[in-house]
Amino acid sequence: MSSLLFTQAVREVGDWIRSERREFNANKVETKALNSLVSYVDQQAELMLIERLTTALPGSGVLGEEGGSNWIIDPLDGTTNFIHDLPPYAVSVALMRGRDLVWAAVYELGQGRMFTAELGGGAFCDGRSLSIRDGAPMSSGLVATGFPYHEFSQMPQYLNALQACFRAARGIRRFGSAATDLAWLADGRFQGFFEQGLAPWDVAAGILLVREAGGTVSDFFGSDLDDYDLVRSGSITAANPSTYRDLVSLTTDSFLPT
Numbered sequence: 463m464s465s466l467l468f469t470q471a472v473r474e475v476g477d478w479i480r481s482e483r484r485e486f487n488a489n490k491v492e493t494k495a496l497n498s499l500v501s502y503v504d505q506q507a508e509l510m511l512i513e514r515l516t517t518a519l520p521g522s523g524v525l526g527e528e529g530g531s532n533w534i535i536d537p538l539d540g541t542t543n544f545i546h547d548l549p550p551y552a553v554s555v556a557l558m559r560g561r562d563l564v565w566a567a568v569y570e571l572g573q574g575r576m577f578t579a580e581l582g583g584g585a586f587c588d589g590r591s592l593s594i595r596d597g598a599p600m601s602s603g604l605v606a607t608g609f610p611y612h613e614f615s616q617m618p619q620y621l622n623a624l625q626a627c628f629r630a631a632r633g634i635r636r637f638g639s640a641a642t643d644l645a646w647l648a649d650g651r652f653q654g655f656f657e658q659g660l661a662p663w664d665v666a667a668g669i670l671l672v673r674e675a676g677g678t679v680s681d682f683f684g685s686d687l688d689d690y691d692l693v694r695s696g697s698i699t700a701a702n703p704s705t706y707r708d709l710v711s712l713t714t715d716s717f718l719p720t
Contacts, residue, residue, distance in 0.1 A: 464518050468555070469567055469578055472516035474551040475507050475520035476569040479538060483547065483571075502543065507537035511555065519557070525662065532560050534693065536663040539568075540639030549573070554641035556666035560692035566646040566667035577671055585648050594650050597702025600709060603653030605631045606643040610659060616717065620658065623716035630708065640698075644668020647700055648675035654701035654709040656682065658717070661689040662693040669693065669700070678706040682713040693695035 482503050515533050516522050522531040533555060538544055540551030549572025557565040564581040577592075579585040585592040597603070605627050610620055627634050635652070637643060641664060643655050648671040669679045669692065681687060682697040692698075697717070701709045 463555045465565060465578070465580060467518040468515065468557070468565060469576065471511065471518055472553050472555050472567045472569050473576060474514065475537065478510065478570055478630055479503055479507055479544075479551075479553065480571050480574075483544065486545075486547075487645065488554040492635045499613045501541065502536075502542055503544070504538045507553070511535050511537050511553070515555065521598040522557070531557060533557055534663050538643060538663060539641040543638045543671075548638075550639045550642040551555065551638055552639055552641045552645070554663065554667045558666065558689065558693075560606060563666060563670040563689045563693075568641045568667050570639075570642050570645060575645075577648065579648075579667075579671045579674040581670065581674070583674070585671045587645075587649055591649050592650070592671075592675040594648065594672075594702040597650055597677075598653055598702070600631045600705040602632055602651050603705065604633045604635055604651070605705075605709065606635050606637065606647065606655045608638070608640055608643070608651045608657040608660075609636055616658060619717045623656065623713055626710060626712045626716065639665040641659075641668050644698075644700060645671055647677065647702075648672045648704075653705040655697075656697075656699045656709060656713050658682070658697045660696055660698055665698050668691045669698070677702050680710060682710070682717045684710045684714065 524533045536554040539554045544551040553569040554695040566579045568577040577587050591675050647655050672679050675706045681695040699713045
């Protein structure tokens with residue numbers, strides 16, 4: 463597997479996005495759905511990523527059917543942040559082989575940090591090994607989340623979970639980029655993360671980063687899902703070993719149907 467070529471492709475596209483931000487015109491933005499925006503930067507970056515990644519791994523596809531090698535890409539996770547010139551925003555790329563995530567990168571463009579992981583090979587930030595196996599408990603750390611912005615049917619459950627986190631954690635943070643939140647969890651900046659209404663490209667790379675750093679990732683209920691089903695579950699609870707049990711208990715209690 464050509465990990466260096468994959469990382470180079472992500473970095474080239476990310477650096478192009480950073481250069482475009484200097485002259486970006488917020489008037490050139492389209493609305494896909496309620497509070498869901500897309501710009502020419504997203505569209506061009508996606509084409510650039512697909513071309514580079516499929517060249518680096520001949521025969522691969524992009525988020526296709528089960529089987530084979532498929533790239534799960536978000537060319538600009540945090541588009542709204544990007545439009546408003548407010549970091550963080552990131553390029554997020556994961557490679558799924560069959561039903562398993564095998565390689566991932568999150569290139570956070572605000573600080574210019576490259577997070578990478580390979581199945582069985584660990585997680586890294588710019589070559590520095592990441593480990594959260596001895597991370598702090600939730601009571602002495604931060605939990606990251608994302609606010610609902612287009613699907614509000616479970617707002618009461620979300621507010622219950624948020625209220626429980628206020629009591630259980632040192633603080634709550636919401637930055638607007640799930641890929642970055644999970645990368646920062648893998649780097650030990652957060653102790654946990656939960657969010658609902660997520661697409662596969664929002665979380666695939668971050669899932670592998672957290673796991674390879676020694677953390678645990680599941681849906682809100684701690685279900686025993688393989689990678690293929692987890693990235694499509696729509697809900698994520700992720701944490702270091704000291705925090706996971708408390709956090710997944712909190713999300714289960716809040717979102718379990720009555």
